[in-house]
Amino acid sequence: MAKRRKLGNPLALTVMVLLSERSMHPYEIAQTLRRRGKEHSVKINFGSLYTVVQNLEKHGYVEVTDVQRQGNRPERTLYGITEAGRVEMLDWLSDLIAVPAAEFPVFDTALSLLPVLPPDEVAELLLDREQAQxxxxxxxxxxxxxxxxxxxRIFVVETEYQLHMIEAQLEWIKGFRKEVTDSTLGGIEEWKSFHETGEVPQDWQELDEQDIVLDPERAV
Known part of the structure; x- marks a missing residue:
């Protein structure tokens, strides 16, 4: 199980990783993330970036290493990672890679609630999603x-992974939509009946009386 962290914002971890390379000021951090294409995997907001750096400093994970001033430009405060920050960074990243977390994506939530929509409408909506994806x-x-x-390549593996997950979702949607359209999906007759009559099928009512284990971790 992953540890409970003082900071849970993934941007905080990203900042610590960059500062482990060299000291930077917040604007430079943002620019470096953009140059490396990380806006596709990390939510970057320049305003919140300053808050993240301040929180990291408050917890002793980063510290001021220098203050620069060039001409009439405003002072720029450079931050570097502390030893405590380095330990936290490595431990946090290791946890994220090794320990699966229940993330509850909104599409998963929507799929869990499908029966409230008519099958034909679901097929159309899935086609819309398929085209968009x-x-x-x-x-x-x-x-x-x-x-x-x-x-x-080491700097773009997360984009590779994102593309792979989109393609996997597309393949699943195509197969599932075909089952709905062809009426070969298990339980679809009850699903149709629910929308034709407005009455909850008896089979569905009986499901609520059964002790079904839906948690994969409990089932092991």
Missing amino acids: SIRAAAMRGVLTQLSDVLP
């Missing part, structure tokens, strides 16, 4: 090609 996948392939031209 196909466009997104094509755009991401373009981004990946551009990034791969200027960055080593």
Whole structure:
């Protein structure tokens, strides 16, 4: 199980990783993330970035290493990672890679509530999503090609993973939508009956009386 962290914002971890390379000021951090294409995997907001850095400093994970001033420009405060920050960074990143977390994506939530919509409408909505995700996948392939031209692969693996997950979702949607359209999906007759009569099928009512284990971790 992953540890409970003092800071839970992934941007905080990202900042610590960059500062482990060299001291930077917040604006430079934002620019570096953009140059490396990280806006596709990390939510970057310049205003919140300052707050993240301040919180990291409050917890002793980063510290001021220098204050620069060039001409009439405002002073720029450079931050570097502390030893405590380095330990937290490595431990946090290791947890994220090794320990699966229940993230509750909104699409998963929507799928869990499908029966409230008619099957035909669900098929149409899934087609809409399929088309939108196909466009997104094509755009991401373009981004990946551009990034791969200027960055080593180790810096774009998260984009590779995102593309793979979109393509996997597309494959699943196509198969599931076909089952709905062809009426070969298990339970679809009861689903149709629910929308035709407005009455909850008896089979569904009986499900509520059964002791069904839906948690994979409890089932092991």
